[in-house]
Amino acid sequence: MSLFGFGSPAEINIILNGADKRRQTEIKTEDGRKEKLYVYYDGETVSGRVSINLKPGKKLEHHGVKIEFGQIELYFDRGNHHEFTSLVKELSRPGELVSNVNYDFEFVQVEKPYETYSGTNVRLRYYLKVTVCKRITDITKDMDLAVHTLCQYPEMNNSIKMEVGIEDCLHIEFEYNKSKYHLKDVIIGKIYFLLVRIKIKHMELAIIKRETTGTGPNTFNENETIAKYEIMDGAPVRGESIPIRLFLSGYELTNYARY
Numbered sequence: 001m002s003l004f005g006f007g008s009p010a011e012i013n014i015i016l017n018g019a020d021k022r023r024q025t026e027i028k029t030e031d032g033r034k035e036k037l038y039v040y041y042d043g044e045t046v047s048g049r050v051s052i053n054l055k056p057g058k059k060l061e062h063h064g065v066k067i068e069f070g071q072i073e074l075y076f077d078r079g080n081h082h083e084f085t086s087l088v089k090e091l092s093r094p095g096e097l098v099s100n101v102n103y104d105f106e107f108v109q110v111e112k113p114y115e116t117y118s119g120t121n122v123r124l125r126y127y128l129k130v131t132v133c134k135r136i137t138d139i140t141k142d143m144d145l146a147v148h149t150l151c152q153y154p155e156m157n158n159s160i161k162m163e164v165g166i167e168d169c170l171h172i173e174f175e176y177n178k179s180k181y182h183l184k185d186v187i188i189g190k191i192y193f194l195l196v197r198i199k200i201k202h203m204e205l206a207i208i209k210r211e212t213t214g215t216g217p218n219t220f221n222e223n224e225t226i227a228k229y230e231i232m233d234g235a236p237v238r239g240e241s242i243p244i245r246l247f248l249s250g251y252e253l254t255n256y257a258r259y
Helices: none
Strands: 009-017 022-029 034-041 046-054 060-062 065-075 081-092 096-099 101-105 122-134 139-148 162-168 170-176 186-196 202-211 220-233 243-249 255-258
Touching: 009 081, 009 122, 022 139, 046 065, 046 122, 081 101, 081 243, 162 186, 202 243, 220 243
Parallel strands: 034 139
Antiparallel strands: 009 046, 022 034, 022 255, 046 101, 060 096, 065 081, 065 122, 122 139, 162 170, 170 186, 186 243, 202 220
């Protein structure tokens, strides 16, 4: 998709090296659509070619051509963002284009420590941006990239066991097989009723995704219920237990729609 204004004398394209063999992922955009992006990893080189194609009979006078590799964290307030990374390479000095031209670019072993993320109140975006600098209005072209981070299994992954209830009325014990799960894992657990002296109509099990932004007193939490199931209907009795087996692979727990 071109980002040029009406009457632009040129069209810019960004072609990545090895794009035909590079993995792609679908990521949800802010408006709920799904967009396919090329996947990169931390420390991986980003390289390719920029082509500027002039429209028939047109020429282009410019004050330089550059390409940027950037990473920006955007909040719901568009005027307030934090730029983590910004690398710039000059592709051409000021001059005049009278024919189509190609420029090679390479950002060697770029640090990309954080994953691409698009949430409710925050967005972390990696992109390539080509700018043809002009006297009045610049011509630009953006290409978003997806960044995945590689993780290892945690050394410690203890089970979870907790007790909740109301004194002398209700005593429930929850037990889960571990405390950390991967995105395609299975949650296995059990709920024990140790004391029941009040009427319970039903019990639900929910997966809730929490997004936390800010620090200190400016911390803001946004919760989203991914799934909810009724696991009990009617009053339990003392000593009764409910087994839990929940497969996570069927839910979109991250903003990546598909690998």
